[in-house]
Each structure stands twice: as structure tokens, then as C-alpha cells.
Amino acid sequence: MRKSNxxxxxxxxxxxxxxxxxxxxxxxxxxETEGTDTEEGTDTEETEEEPADEEAAPExxxxxxxxxxxxxxxxxxxxxxxxxxxxxxxxxxxxRLDENASPIPGIADGEPEISEDGITWTIQxxxxxxxxxxxxxxxxxxxxxxxxxxxxxxxxxxGPFMMNGVLKNAEAINNGEADVEDLGVEATSDTxxxxxxxxxxxxxxxxxxxxxxxxxxxxxxxxxxxxxxLSSENLVFNGPFLLEDWxxxxxNPDQWKLTKNPDYWDAxxxxxxxxxxxxxxxxxxxxxxxxxDETDRAGLSAEYVEQYAxxxxxxxxxxxxxxxxxxxxxxxxxxxxxxxxxxxxxxxKQDLVDVILANGSVVSxxxxxxxxxxxxxxxxxxxxxxxxxxxxxxxxxKEHWATGLEAIGTDTVELEYLGGDSEVAQEMDAYIKNxxxxxxxxxxxxxxxxxxxxxxxxxxxxxxxxxxxGWGPDYLDPNTWLEMWTSTSPYMTMNYNNEEFDxxxxxxxxxxxxEPVERFETQLEAEKVMMEDAAIAPIYQRSRAYLWxxxxxxVVFNPMGADFSYKWAHIE
Amino acid sequence: xxxxxxxxxxxxxxxxxxxxxxxFFLMKMLPGSPLSAEQKVSEAQRExxxxxxxxxxxxPVQYVRYIGNLMQGDLGVSFQLKNQPVTDILLSRIPISAQxxxxxxxxGTVLGMLLGLIAAxxxxxxxxxxxxxxxxxxISIPSFIFAGLMQYYVGVKLGLLPIAFxxxxxxxxxxxxxxxxxxxxxxxxxxxxxxxxxxxxxxIVTARAKGLNNTGILFKHGLRNALIPLxxxxxxxxxxxxxxxxxxxxxxxxxxxxxxxxxxxMRDDFSIIMGTTLFFAFFFVLxxxxxxxxxxxxxxxxxxxxxxx
Numbered sequence: 071m072r073k074s075n076x077x078x079x080x081x082x083x084x085x086x087x088x089x090x091x092x093x094x095x096x097x098x099x100x101x102e103t104e105g106t107d108t109e110e111g112t113d114t115e116e117t118e119e120e121p122a123d124e125e126a127a128p129e130x131x132x133x134x135x136x137x138x139x140x141x142x143x144x145x146x147x148x149x150x151x152x153x154x155x156x157x158x159x160x161x162x163x164x165x166r167l168d169e170n171a172s173p174i175p176g177i178a179d180g181e182p183e184i185s186e187d188g189i190t191w192t193i194q195x196x197x198x199x200x201x202x203x204x205x206x207x208x209x210x211x212x213x214x215x216x217x218x219x220x221x222x223x224x225x226x227x228x229g230p231f232m233m234n235g236v237l238k239n240a241e242a243i244n245n246g247e248a249d250v251e252d253l254g255v256e257a258t259s260d261t262x263x264x265x266x267x268x269x270x271x272x273x274x275x276x277x278x279x280x281x282x283x284x285x286x287x288x289x290x291x292x293x294x295x296x297x298x299x300l301s302s303e304n305l306v307f308n309g310p311f312l313l314e315d316w317x318x319x320x321x322n323p324d325q326w327k328l329t330k331n332p333d334y335w336d337a338x339x340x341x342x343x344x345x346x347x348x349x350x351x352x353x354x355x356x357x358x359x360x361x362x363d364e365t366d367r368a369g370l371s372a373e374y375v376e377q378y379a380x381x382x383x384x385x386x387x388x389x390x391x392x393x394x395x396x397x398x399x400x401x402x403x404x405x406x407x408x409x410x411x412x413x414x415x416x417x418x419k420q421d422l423v424d425v426i427l428a429n430g431s432v433v434s435x436x437x438x439x440x441x442x443x444x445x446x447x448x449x450x451x452x453x454x455x456x457x458x459x460x461x462x463x464x465x466x467x468k469e470h471w472a473t474g475l476e477a478i479g480t481d482t483v484e485l486e487y488l489g490g491d492s493e494v495a496q497e498m499d500a501y502i503k504n505x506x507x508x509x510x511x512x513x514x515x516x517x518x519x520x521x522x523x524x525x526x527x528x529x530x531x532x533x534x535x536x537x538x539x540g541w542g543p544d545y546l547d548p549n550t551w552l553e554m555w556t557s558t559s560p561y562m563t564m565n566y567n568n569e570e571f572d573x574x575x576x577x578x579x580x581x582x583x584x585e586p587v588e589r590f591e592t593q594l595e596a597e598k599v600m601m602e603d604a605a606i607a608p609i610y611q612r613s614r615a616y617l618w619x620x621x622x623x624x625v626v627f628n629p630m631g632a633d634f635s636y637k638w639a640h641i642e
Numbered sequence: 643x644x645x646x647x648x649x650x651x652x653x654x655x656x657x658x659x660x661x662x663x664x665x666f667f668l669m670k671m672l673p674g675s676p677l678s679a680e681q682k683v684s685e686a687q688r689e690x691x692x693x694x695x696x697x698x699x700x701x702p703v704q705y706v707r708y709i710g711n712l713m714q715g716d717l718g719v720s721f722q723l724k725n726q727p728v729t730d731i732l733l734s735r736i737p738i739s740a741q742x743x744x745x746x747x748x749x750g751t752v753l754g755m756l757l758g759l760i761a762a763x764x765x766x767x768x769x770x771x772x773x774x775x776x777x778x779x780x781i782s783i784p785s786f787i788f789a790g791l792m793q794y795y796v797g798v799k800l801g802l803l804p805i806a807f808x809x810x811x812x813x814x815x816x817x818x819x820x821x822x823x824x825x826x827x828x829x830x831x832x833x834x835x836x837x838x839x840x841x842x843x844x845x846i847v848t849a850r851a852k853g854l855n856n857t858g859i860l861f862k863h864g865l866r867n868a869l870i871p872l873x874x875x876x877x878x879x880x881x882x883x884x885x886x887x888x889x890x891x892x893x894x895x896x897x898x899x900x901x902x903x904x905x906x907x908m909r910d911d912f913s914i915i916m917g918t919t920l921f922f923a924f925f926f927v928l929x930x931x932x933x934x935x936x937x938x939x940x941x942x943x944x945x946x947x948x949x950x951x
Contacts, residue, residue, distance in 0.1 A: 138905075141678065142724035149679040225694040227679045230687045244690065300726060318723050319730035322809065324897040350806060350895045354790060358798045358805045523674030523910055526681050544682070560684050 128641045130343040132622060133365045135350040139318060140326075144299035145284040146219045146226045151633055154281040156316075158632030159328050159345070161309040162335075163284045164193060164212070164263075165275070167635070169626045171546065173279050177207055177308070177335075179261070182278075188270025188584050195261040199335040201287050201306040209257035211285035217243075217250040218291075219282055232282045232544065236274065238266040270583040273547035280545070280631050307331060310340045310637040324349035328636075341624075341640035357617070366619035372428040372494065375615045383617045386430025390439045390629045392551070393540040395502075395607040399565040401535045403483045407603060408474030413536070414460045414607030415467035416509040417502055423610050426497050430613035435461050437597050438551045439611045442543065442629060446586040452548055456594050459601035460608055464509050471510045484514040488534040491519045499538055502609075532563045540612075543630050548593045549579065555600055566605045571596055647931070654927045661923045662916070666708060669912055670701050676721035676910045708916070717920075718913035722906060728917040732899065736921065738808060739891070739898035743884030745814060746821035751876060753822070754829020759865070761830065762837030773830055780827025786889040789820035793893065806895040817894045821887060825879055829872060836868035869940050877933035881926045 138152050145157050158166075165173035175181070179196040199207040219229030220240045233240040238254025254266030267274060277283060290306050291298050299305055301317035309331060316326035328345040331337060348365070350356045356368035360383075370378060378384045397413065399405040404413075419433040432440070435458035443452045475481055489499035496519050503515040515536070520528070528534055541561075543550040554561040556572045574596035582589035600606075618625075621642045626635035675692060677683055683691070692698045696707065711718060717728035754777075761773035796816060797805035804813045840846065841864055849859045888900040899918060906914040 139723065141722055144724060147724045222690050223694065225691045227677055227683045227687070227691060230690075231679065231682055231684070234687075244687065246690075296725065299724070317734075318726050319734045321734065322897060323734055324895065325807070348807060348895065349897070351901070352892050352895070355793065355806050355893055355895055358793055361798050362801065362805060364805065521908065523672070523680070523908075527673040529681075530685075561681075 128621070130341055130641055131346065132342055132344070132636070132639065132641065133346045133348075134367045135348055135356050135359065135365050135369070137349070137351055137369065139324060139349055140316065142299060143302075143305055143313065143316070145215065145281050145286065146224055146229055147299075148281050149228050155632045155634065156313060156328070157281045157284060159309060159311045159636055160305075160307040160313045160331075161281075161284045162199065162207075163280075164195075164278045166637070167276075167279050167626070167628050167631065169638075171629050173275050176279075177285065178278075182275065188272075189267050191265040191267070191274065193263045193265065195263060196335060197261050199308060200333050201290070201308050202312055202331065202333060203287070203290060203306045205287055205289070205306070206260070207285060207287075207308050208260040209263040210260070211287055212263055212283075213253075213255050213257050214288040214291070215284060215286035216255050217253050218286065220244045220253060221250050222246055226282075228282045232277065232280060235268050236271050236277065238268050240268070269580070272583055272586060272589065273545045273549070276546035276630075302326065308334070310334050310336070311342075311345065336637075340637055342636055345636060360617045360619075366622050368617045370429065370615040370617060372426070375428045375430075378615075378617060382620050384615070385618045386613045386615050387627050388430070388432065388441060388611065388613045389542075390442045391540060391542045391612040392434055392437075392439050393538065393609045393612065394434070394437075395609065396529075396534070396537040396539050396564045397604075397607065398532055398535050398537070398563075399567075400532060401485065403474070403478060403480075403485070404535060406474045406478055408470040408477065409483070410604035410607070411460075412467045412471035412474055412510055413506060414604045415463045415470065417462060417505045417607070417609065418464075419462045419609055422498065422501060426501055427494070427610065427612075429615040431610045432613065433462075434608040434611045435459055436608055437555070437600060437606065438548045438593075439543075442551075443546065443548045443590075445590055452590075452594065452597075456597055459598065460604060467509055468511075471513075475512065482512040482514070484516065485535040487515045487517045488525060488528055488537040489517055489519050490525060490538065491521050495519065495538065502538070529563050530560075532565065537564075538609075546630060548590070548597075549575070552593055552596050552600075553579065555605055564605075566600075566603070568599060568603055568605070571599045571603070571605075574599065647935075650931050650934075654924075654931070657927055658920060658923055662709065662712065662920055663705070665916060665919045666705055667701070669915060670704070672910060674910050676912055678722070678909070712920075717917040720906075720911055720914050722909045722911040722914065728913045731902065731914060732917055732921055735897060735899040735902055736885075738896060739887075739900060740884045742808075742814065742817055742821065742890075742896065742898065743880070743887070745818040747825055747876070747880050747883050749818060750822035750825030751829050751872075754826040755833050755872070757826065757830035758833020759837060759860075761834040762841065762868075763860070765838055770834075773834065777827040777830040780823045781831070783823075784889075785820045785824055785887070786893060788823055789817065789890055789893045792816050792820060806893075808894070808896045808898075813894075817890050817896060820893075821883060821890050825876070825883065828875060828879070832872045832875060833868060836871055837864060840864050840867045866940055870937065873933055873936050873940065877929050878926075881922070881929050885922050885925060 136152055136155075140152050140156050141150060142148055142153055143157060145161065148154055148157055162176040164176055164178040166176045168174045177195055177199050179194045183192040184190070195207070195209055197206070201207060216233065216237065218224050219226050220233050220237070220243045222244055230240065230244040234244060235241060239248050239252040240254070242248035243250055243253055254268070256264045258264050271277070285308070287306050294304050297304050301320065302313045302315060303317070305313065307313065311328035312331045314327050314329055315322070317323065325346075325348045327347060330340050330343050334340060350359065353369065353371045353374065356365065357370070357374055359365045360368040395413065397404045397410050403409050423431045423433055436453060436456055438452050440453035441451060444450060445452070445455060475483070487499065487503060489495050499517045499519065503517050506515050507513055525537070529537060529539065541551070541554070553559060553575055555566060556562065556575050557567040574592050578589045578592045578596065582592055622639065623642055624638040624640050626638060627633065628635060674680065675688065675697065677688060677691060680688070689698065696704065717732070720726045720728055720731060723731065757773045757776065761770040764770050793805055793816060796802050803816055804810070807813055846859060846863060849863055885899065888904050890896070891898040891901045902914065903918045906918070
């Protein structure tokens with residue numbers, strides 16, 4: 071008898087623990103919606119209370135998720151999408167990209183004045199722009215920032231990458247052969263900036279919108295020293311929004327917010343009051359947060375696309391990022407043009423984007439993506455003019471394959487295929503292997519899936535036969551997609567060498583620099599040449615699938631730099 | 643006892659030194675560099691940057707420098723989070739993981755022990771069977787499945803608890819339960835087996851014969867002896883729970899160390915990897931020491947160092 075009483079007691083205790091846990095849950099739900107939790111940045115109240123008073127203007131608060139922390143807010147050191155995103159919102163450069171991806175004045179007061187030879191750019195600055203500590207934004211802030219970016223002591227990655235060969239003496243300074251004072255940028259007054267280029271770079275205007283070219287407040291940066299940009303306390307801003315509560319070593323390293331900057335020169339254009347940001351890496355968590363109105367945007371992976379496609383929340387945003395196979399011509403078989411063509415044409419690209427990626431990505435049949443660059447006169451898209459250069463065509467692939475095998479005198483070919491180790495990459499590579507082996511008789515493809523670092527190392531060592539690789543643009547000009555395939559480019563790595571292609575690119579980047587139309591047409595020609603060679607096998611142009619809260623309007627999607635611009639965004 | 647502990651602490655320092663050395667050289671064998679735009683930066687530019695951070699020096703030179711800094715408590719700065727001191731990163735993230743792990747460990751172990759105890763007392767009854775089923779489920783289903791299901795049903799469908807993030811006690815409930823299930827199941831199984839064995843042994847029979855009541859026998863004699871194997875498994879489990887669990891932290895977007903660690907490995911962020919490894923190692927060695935001391939307290943027969951001190 072006593073024994074069973076004791077047992078009852080234990081059971082009751084156990085049960086009560088569960089009950090406490092459950093009732094605790096109820097409380098939590100209550101508290102969440104009462105909105106006492108701003109410090110955690112998980113505000114749930116703003117959007118869902120709309121129906122209560124439909125007449126009143128909705129609160130201008132946007133909640134978004136990022137898939138990673140901000141690695142740095144120092145514009146000299148920024149290299150990735152998240153850093154450029156938040157630099158873009160909180161800082162203002164000379165120009166900013168508008169919704170048509172054209173530069174419009176930021177700190178610059180009007181368009182640049184360009185000398186006849188295209189080398190000297192004189193830019194007037196507005197005199198009413200200020201930093202968040204009250205200092206005026208002056209021409210010297212740009213001079214200081216750009217010198218810092220190429221200074222070898224800074225150890226910047228993107229500084230030299232973006233500026234070498236563009237700004238006069240940048241490369242020499244970075245190599246330690248010239249002083250930073252020799253850099254081709256000069257403040258002739260507080261509001262006049264004179265830039266000297268190495269050569270007349272036609273896409274320099276677009277470059278000026280890029281994060282690496284943002285100004286830095288010299289006195290503030292110098293005073294902060296090593297501490298500069300370690301947290302939002304160690305930063306000053308001059309952009310549409312102020313970054314707040316960002317501290318990667320604080321109590322809550324994964325949440326921060328942007329608030330409207332009242333001192334921004336164009337503050338009256340900015341409608342959003344607050345943007346709350348949280349880092350969420352798991353897609354299912356992001357979708358759950360979207361479903362409960364805790365976020366207004368969630369990125370989707372392939373398995374969710376089917377579920378949401380067609381709803382008013384679903385948006386697929388095309389990106390100018392291309393994926394393709396690099397074919398190493400060191401390999402005897404791949405040195406043969408017919409073999410390369412056969413491989414490029416044998417892959418069912420449409421099924422790949424429809425079934426495996428399923429996020430709105432589109433088939434790519436060239437070396438330059440669609441909707442990226444337009445003919446300077448007619449405005450026609452590069453891709454539309456050149457059309458489909460290397461399409462999937464199994465019959466033609468088989469013919470090329472037979473011709474190629476005959477030419478090299480064999481009937482079996484074995485190729486090492488280097489791919490990424492993410493889930494999607496492995497699925498995609500398995501599919502491509504299957505397509506190639508099914509459609510091209512006698513071909514064996516051995517897929518090796520490696521982490522990104524390892525793939526880059528093998529890429530540089532040309533240690534692959536076929537490699538599934540991707541590239542995003544660095545500036546708004548077809549050259550960012552073409553120059554990398556010249557025989558002297560460090561990114562080419564596949565032993566492709568076509569003198570005609572090299573000379574076309576060379577021409578486009580030298581004597582034709584000031585002839586936009588001829589230059590564009592030369593680039594079109596160059597793409598045809600390399601596609602005729604099947605130097606690479608284009609696969610797809612990436613899109614990203616998102617859930618976006620209907621009513622969030624005016625967000626600008628940029629082809630390069632920050633993915634989004636919230637300056638003109640508002641909630642309806 | 644004091645001498646024993648001192649001796650163990652000495653070994654601990656030696657162990658940590660060996661781990662530091664071993665992981666340092668292993669790290670240096672990894673391909674790639676900590677540069678973030680590795681694909682784009684040219685080789686010449688990369689050399690300039692690596693020179694700046696002393697990463698082009700011979701590995702032994704780098705090793706001596708690292709160990710030298712380590713002696714002074716300087717773990718260096720992160721590459722991935724530009725210039726952020728590794729010590730600060732660890733200090734901001736480890737307490738969060740440790741807190742979550744501690745909750746899960748306490749709740750899991752206590753519930754597990756209770757479950758095992760009941761099962762042992764009511765051996766071969768329906769109570770025993772259900773406890774068994776619960777622990778088999780707990781062991782065999784991975785925690786992220788529970789986490790995902792809970793997040794969807796409790797968070798989204800019922801709206802009872804916050805779906806993600808960290809800061810309030812409500813936000814801690816679901817990740818704690820998800821993490822606690824495994825230690826609970828393990829605890830229940832060990833407790834049951836041991837308890838059944840102990841309750842059948844001679845000294846329990848003697849105790850009963852002396853007329854002690856059931857509760858007294860159970861707690862004073864039974865439980866204490868059944869605890870030994872449990873303490874053995876719980877030690878390492880405590881380490882794995884409190885040093886951050888990647889999956890649970892990721893699902894609930896908890897800014898803990900587990901997730902940061904994996905990210906650092908992928909990005910070749912040398913100083914964070916070393917810092918975290920050393921911390922984990924330190925913690926592990928410490929827990930083992932605590933477990934050894936606990937043995938002595940639970941079972942006087944296993945007095946440390948031959949029990950001479």
C-alpha cells in the first residue's frame with residue numbers, strides 16, 4: 071500500500087512538471103504579443119494588428135532575416151553579400167543604384183564631369199550631407215577611404231580587387247611600389263573630388279555605387295583605430311538608416327536593427343522607421359517565422375517552392391549569377407572541341423532547373439547572364455542579341471561525341487568531375503553525371519564532392535577535368551563575365567587559349583574603351599567565339615525564391631553590391 | 643585528495659598543450675586560407691594579405707608565436723568576423739550554449755532517473771514497459787526531429803511558444819526539451835538496469851531484514867549504488883551538451899558556440915577554431931576530473947589515489 075502511494079506521488083510530480091511547462095507556454099504567447107520584447111528584436115505586433123484599424127497608416131516596421139551574421143561593417147574589408155547589404159543601408163557613397171540599376175546621385179551633387187579622354191572624373195559633392203556624429207561628409211572622406219582600401223597595411227581583399235587597374239597607381243601602391251598619396255583621387259576642396267583613372271574604364275560610374283568605394287570619416291576611423299567597426303557603437307553612418315544593437319561579441323550577436331537616420335540628406339524620401347534583422351540559418355525556421363508573422367521575408371529552398379509557388383507571398387528574384395562547367399583542356403579528350411560541345415549539349419538543363427533547383431532559376435546558354443547589360447544605343451539585352459549559343463540538344467551532342475571520339479581515336483573516356491558538397495550541389499552533380507553517361511556512350515564521369523575551400527584550391531591548381539563552378543559579377547559590364555576566360559586570367563584555370571578571343575577582349579579593354587557601341591559589339595563577338603569553342607558548358611542562371619509579405623513595396627533589387635535597397639521601401 | 647587534484651591539474655595543462663599543438667599542425671594542413679573572397683583575390687594580392695597577418699611564415703615560427711600568445715591568454719582575432727577578438731566571441735557565445743546545455747542536462751537527467759527508478763520498482767509492469775518505450779524512442783529519434791515537430795506544432799499551429807531566438811525563458815523551453823530527451827532516455831535506461839541489479843543484491847536483502855522501510859532502502863542504499871554508471875555516461879554527455887549543439891542551435895536560431903564553430907571550420911578561421919577547440923578540451927578534461935571526484939563521493943570503495951591521502 072505504502073509503495074503505491076509513493077509511486078502516485080512521483081507520478082503526480084512528473085505530471086505537474088509537464089503542466090507547469092504547458093501553462094508557461096500560454097503565458098509566453100500572451101507576453102509575446104503584448105510587445106514587451108523589443109530588446110530581443112522579435113517584435114511580432116506590427117503587421118498582424120493591421121486589421122484592427124485599417125484606416126490608420128500601417129506602422130513602417132519591416133522584419134527581415136539574414137542567413138549569416140555581418141562579417142564586418144568596415145567598407146575596406148567587406149567582401150560578402152551581408153556586409154554590403156548593411157553597408158548599403160547605413161552608408162551613402164557617391165552614387166546609389168536605382169530600380170533600373172542605373173547610378174543616381176548620393177553624396178555626389180549631380181552626374182560626374184568626365185574629361186574627353188575618359189581619364190579624369192570631377193565630381194561635385196552636396197554640402198548638406200553629414201555623418202551621424204555631426205561631421206560633414208567631405209571629399210577627403212573618399213580620399214581617405216580609397217587610400218586605406220589599397221594600402222597594403224590594411225590587408226583589404228576587395229580594395230585591390232576593385233581598384234587595381236582602375237584608379238591610377240592603385241596596383242603600384244598595393245604592391246608597395248608607390249605611396250598611398252599617389253593614388254588617383256584628390257580632394258580639391260571639401261566638395262570637389264577629382265578622380266584619375268588608370269584608363270578610361272567605361273563601367274566606373276557603376277563601380278562608384280559599390281561598397282568598397284564608400285567614404286570613411288577620417289577622424290573617427292583614426293580615433294577608433296583597431297576598434298573601428300567592431301560594433302554599432304564603433305561606427306558612424308551617413309546613409310538612409312542607422313545600424314543599432316549590432317555587436318558580434320555582445321549578448322545577442324545574431325540580432326540587430328536599422329532605424330531611420332533623421333540626419334540623412336534625403337531623409338524625407340525614407341519611409342521605413344525600423345528594420346529588425348535576425349540571423350536564421352534554417353529554412354524551415356524562417357518559414358515558420360513567416361507563417362506566424364514574425365518576419366516579412368523568408369528565403370525558400372527547393373522543397374518549399376512547390377508549396378508556396380503561386381501564392382501572393384511568393385517571389386522569385388533572378389540574380390546575375392551563372393553556373394557552368396569548366397572543362398580542363400589539359401585532358402586529351404577535353405582538348406577536343408567536339409567532345410566539349412557534346413558535353414555542353416548533352417545535359418538536360420531545363421529539367422535541372424525545373425526539378426532539382428525548382429526556385430525559378432533559368433537555363434543559361436551563354437557566358438553572360440540575361441538582364442545584366444544592355445546595348446548602349448538600342449537598349450537591347452546582351453543575352454537577347456546573342457541569343458542561345460550552346461543549347462541542350464542530345465542528338466547533336468551524340469554526333470559531336472562520335473566525331474570527337476574518332477578524332478582522338480578511342481571509344482571510352484573517363485573524366486574526373488569536381489563539384490561542391492552542399493546537398494543541392496551533390497544532387498545536381500549526380501544528375502549531370504547521369505545525363506552525360508546516358509547520352510554519351512562510352513563516357514564515365516567520376517564525381518568528387520569537396521568543400522568550397524578545397525574546390526578553389528583544386529581550381530587554382532587546374533586539378534580537375536570538369537568542374538561545376540559559379541560566378542557573380544563585380545561590376546556592371548559584360549567584361550566581368552568575359553575577361554576571366556582570357557588565356558592570361560588567373561580565374562581561367564582550364565587551359566583554354568584562343569587568340570581571337572583574347573584579342574577581342576584586349577581590344578574592348580583598350581582602344582575601344584571610349585567607344586561604347588563598338589566595345590559592346592566586340593564583347594558580343596567575343597562571347598560567340600568562346601561559345602563556338604565550347605570553352606565552358608553553361609548550365610543555369612540562378613534565381614532566389616522568397617516569401618515576401620504582400621504590402622511591402624518599393625524594395626529595390628540590385629544586380630550587384632547590396633542585394634536589396636530599402637531606401638524607397640514602405641509598408642502599405 | 644588535494645595532492646591528487648593538483649596532480650590531475652598538472653596533467654590537464656599537459657593535455658591541453660598537446661591538444662593545442664596537435665590541432666595547430668592539423669589546421670595548418672587544411673587547404674585554403676582564411677580569406678573570404680578567395681575565389682576572386684589574385685595570388686599576388688593574397689600573398690600581400692597573408693604576409694600582413696604573418697601567415698606566410700614557416701609553420702614552426704607561427705607555432706611558437708601562437709603558443710607564446712596563448713601563454714599570455716591572447717587567442718588572437720577572427721578572420722571571418724573581421725578583427726573581433728576570439729576571446730570576446732567565445733565569451734559572448736559559450737555562456738548561451740552552456741546555459742541551454744545545463745538546463746537540458748539537469749531536466750533530462752532528473753526526469754530520466756525518475757523514469758528509470760519507477761521502471762525498476764515496478765519491474766515488468768505496464769509502467770516499466772511504457773518507460774522503456776519512452777526511452778527507446780528518446781534514444782533512437784534524433785533531437786532535431788523533435789525540435790522540428792515541436793517548432794511546427796507548438797510554435798506555429800498552437801502558437802504557445804516562441805518559434806526561435808534566445809533571451810526569454812519562454813524561448814528556452816522548446817530547445818531545452820529537444821535537447822533533454824536524449825539524456826533522459828539514456829538516464830532512464832541506465833537507472834533501470836542498475837537499480838534492478840542493486841535491489842536484488844545481498845546488502846539490500848540485509849537492509850530489508852534489518853527492518854528498514856522501503857523509501858530508506860531505495861534512496862540510501864539503492865540509488866547511491868545505481869548512480870555510478872550513470873555518472874560515467876553523464877560526464878561526457880554534459881560536455882557534448884554544454885559545448886553547443888549545432889543542430890538545435892541552428893533550428894532555434896540560438897546564438898551559441900556550436901554553430902559558430904562549424905562556420906569557422908568551413909571558413910578556415912584559424913584563431914576561432916583553435917580557441918574553441920582549446921576551450922572544449924579544457925572543459926572536457928575538467929568534467930572528467932569532476933566525474934572522478936564524484937565517484938569517490940558516491941562510492942567510498944573507489945577512493946582516489948588508492949585512498950591513502
